[in-house]
Amino acid sequence: MVSNDTKIGNHTIDPATLMMGYGFDPHLSEGSLKPPIFHTSTFVFEKAADGKHFFEGITGKRPGGAGGLVYSRFNNPNQEILEDRLALWENAEDALVFSSGMTAISVLLLSMARPGDVILMSGPLYAATESIIMKILPQFGIHYVDFPASATREEIEAKMDDAKALADDKGGKVALIYLESPGNPTNALVDVEAVDAARKAKLPDAPIAIDNTFLGPVFAKPQDQGADLSIYSLTKYAGGHSDLIAGGITGKKALIDKIIPMRNTLGGICDANTAWMLLRSLETLELRMTRAADNARAVCDFLKDHPKVERLGYLGHLPEGSRQKDIYDRHCSGAGSTFSLYVKGGEAEAFRFLDALKLAKLAVSLGGTETLASAPAAMTHLSVPEERRQQLDIQDNLVRVSIGIEKPDDLIADFANALDAV
């Protein structure tokens, strides 16, 4: 039988447990404990009428989805099991997987916005997401209004009025509220509850999507705070081994149903092999994220008062009584393992620190089993104009760290040694 029970009697099974078998029936695959990789581009129909029925679902002539396997740009068992498991983490109605986080974001935006429409966004966003919304979509007549990640409900409502006025002027609508929290690379948290309350008052028809790559799905579940869709770069914590590129969207079925035809047509579903690797990765997701978060706390406790450290941007050290701490307490169940380290000095000191690390690898990306460190101002955010870099606090002495699952004492020794070299 397909193990898709989420309860034992009255007991609700945790998603972490369900990752081991949910949605896969071994007896459809020769008793194989693990899902085989379905390396096939297309699927054989038993009857012509079945093919017609499935295509009615694929093309939207009949609601409810394909209803069967058709062609691997639309669906494939590995992707379907992965989507079913991904949805469990936030108790979402449905999920979709993509060939990268950016594919997920691009297909989402193209599904929601039409010329004349406005996207209301929090800032900062992942640099490539900012490029799509601020540089590419305007070429197609799609506009944007942005507000700082740390905005209050009143500030957000004022920006919603601006977005509505712009949409009226351009003959469109506010198509989407697009958030990212914590923001990359500053870790500024967005008050999703406040955005949802403001949306209900000002823009009741605008869906809220949020990039939940940094803390989700283990430490942040923004759909509990009013978001309609969560976006993931599965390349990061979900994949977790720095060996694949993929993306995902989970959330309300009515919205997912609007995205499916765009993904089916443009392409961009994740391939079967990558989906299989992600199924393996999800089995250890909570274990990895919890261990990495414990490590990050140990490392940050060590760095906090180090004489060569100017300051840290770490969610586990937010000042009591601050607005960000209040958002953290309402939205997050852990501080994660990606943080900002401002080395005393400038680019030269940051580079000396990076070059002296022995265990931590000098690479962009995050969420892998190994610790990574990079300099955003000189690397991932080099394309961001200087003035906006200042606004976002992306200084030359900023080192971005993603802590892995090594032994914490080894990481502390590595960081101590590298700081001595500065």
Ligand SMILES: *Cc1c(COP(=O)(O)O)cnc(C)c1O
């Ligand atoms: C990496 C990342 C992306 C893009 O994902 P890819 O899988 O590299 O396409 C989007 N958002 C955030 C927050 C990311 O860290």
